[in-house]
Amino acid sequence: MQTLQVDLGERSYPIHIGERLIDRAELFSDRIRGRQVAVVTNETVAPLYLDRLTQTLSDYSVTPVILPDGEEHKNWQTLQLIFDALLGARHDRNTTVIALGGGVIGDMAGYAASSYQRGVDFIQVPTTLLSQVDSSVGGKTGINHPLGKNMIGAFYQPRAVIIDTATLKTLPPRELSAGLAEVIKYGLICDEPFLGWLEANVDRLRALDPVVLTEAIHRSCAAKAKVVNADERESGVRAILNLGHTFGHAIETHMGYGVWLHGEAVSAGTVMALEMSCQLGWITRMERDRAIKLLQRAALPVVPPAQMKPQDFLEHMAVDKKVLDGRLRLVLLRRMGEAVVTGDFPRDVLETTLSASYG
Numbered sequence: 001m002q003t004l005q006v007d008l009g010e011r012s013y014p015i016h017i018g019e020r021l022i023d024r025a026e027l028f029s030d031r032i033r034g035r036q037v038a039v040v041t042n043e044t045v046a047p048l049y050l051d052r053l054t055q056t057l058s059d060y061s062v063t064p065v066i067l068p069d070g071e072e073h074k075n076w077q078t079l080q081l082i083f084d085a086l087l088g089a090r091h092d093r094n095t096t097v098i099a100l101g102g103g104v105i106g107d108m109a110g111y112a113a114s115s116y117q118r119g120v121d122f123i124q125v126p127t128t129l130l131s132q133v134d135s136s137v138g139g140k141t142g143i144n145h146p147l148g149k150n151m152i153g154a155f156y157q158p159r160a161v162i163i164d165t166a167t168l169k170t171l172p173p174r175e176l177s178a179g180l181a182e183v184i185k186y187g188l189i190c191d192e193p194f195l196g197w198l199e200a201n202v203d204r205l206r207a208l209d210p211v212v213l214t215e216a217i218h219r220s221c222a223a224k225a226k227v228v229n230a231d232e233r234e235s236g237v238r239a240i241l242n243l244g245h246t247f248g249h250a251i252e253t254h255m256g257y258g259v260w261l262h263g264e265a266v267s268a269g270t271v272m273a274l275e276m277s278c279q280l281g282w283i284t285r286m287e288r289d290r291a292i293k294l295l296q297r298a299a300l301p302v303v304p305p306a307q308m309k310p311q312d313f314l315e316h317m318a319v320d321k322k323v324l325d326g327r328l329r330l331v332l333l334r335r336m337g338e339a340v341v342t343g344d345f346p347r348d349v350l351e352t353t354l355s356a357s358y359g
């Protein structure tokens with residue numbers, strides 16, 4: 001097991017990473033104050049891991065909350081089911097909400113914890129690679145609104161994040177690859193040596209070698225925590241975490257949410273950001289191709305969908321939230337391992353990039 005301490009003063013918390021941590025009662029009891037616990041999970045994850053976690057929590061009074069699975073259920077109606085369960089079982093202000101599942105469950109359970117009786121303790125047990133390396137770190141919680149994704153929410157830090165790498169054994173391979181897109185992203189934006197390490201270990205990662213997984217998750221969480229700590233409420237540098245995301249969101253929106261997984265769209269979008277950094281002379285073609293090769297070895301797409309034309313990107317990107325003062329700002333690589341957020345590029349470079357991105 002590896003442990004990373006996220007340093008936020010009074011709200012500091014540990015991230016534990018290792019195999020079969022779901023069975024380690026002391027990791028939970030160290031961070032639980034009351035006698036009541038609610039485990040929020042979904043219909044897919046519950047049959048896999050709920051019994052084991054409930055057994056680990058046998059010293060507590062456990063209320064299971066099993067929600068429907070899917071991004072389309074990340075809304076008020078489903079959130080209400082969590083409050084119904086908490087109030088129905090008379091949970092008081094000393095209760096702890098535990099999220100057992102992927103990012104959808106983590107975001108919803110965290111938001112419920114942030115507002116139940118004005119805020120109760122919250123523990124994350126993320127079970128997808130994406131949630132282990134990304135959504136469980138940084139304190140963003142929330143739900144979708146019919147008019148926008150993640151538009152209702154709160155910053156709310158967990159008391160602990162407990163990452164059991166063995167849960168990835170049941171994760172569909174496509175979801176694993178989607179998580180790897182965010183892992184590779186950390187190397188590109190702020191940890192160049194990590195890229196070399198990933199090149200040496202990507203096959204072992206895909207084979208779910210526990211030692212290699214633990215190391216990759218640890219380095220990813222450390223990278224995210226470092227960026228987030230410098231900028232807890234996203235006023236500036238945190239935006240570098242969105243490498244590939246502006247292009248990626250255009251793909252997700254154009255294709256309809258869920259057709260391309262988020263990580264898949266981020267992968268193709270990252271290649272576009274690399275291409276543009278290359279066009280600007282900031283990284284070499286060899287460096288660009290090195291990153292593309294790594295994404296390919298992670299079984300990720302590296303070209304945008306064939307039916308999407310440069311004009312489609314420009315239209316979707318014109319409404320992106322990173323457009324400030326009418327100027328499109330993008331996350332690009334100043335060099336390998338160093339990202340910048342900039343609106344300072346000639347528009348024709350963006351257009352050349354879009355045309356060049358179809359391979």
Ligand code: NAD
Pocket residue numbers: 042044045048069070071074101102103104105107127128129130131134135136137138139140141150167168169170171172175
């Ligand atoms: P997800 O939660 O939908 O999980 C993907 C699928 O895998 C689901 O069907 C889920 O039930 C299933 N699953 C989960 N764990 C499993 C396991 N161990 N074995 C088998 N199946 C399993 O998707 P995700 O990619 O984990 O998270 C995406 C969500 O995270 C989005 O809603 C996004 O907005 C959010 N997110 C939040 C942040 C943040 O900072 N809070 C960051 C990134 C993403």
Ligand code: MG
Pocket residue numbers: 134182245262266
């Ligand atoms: Mg992302």
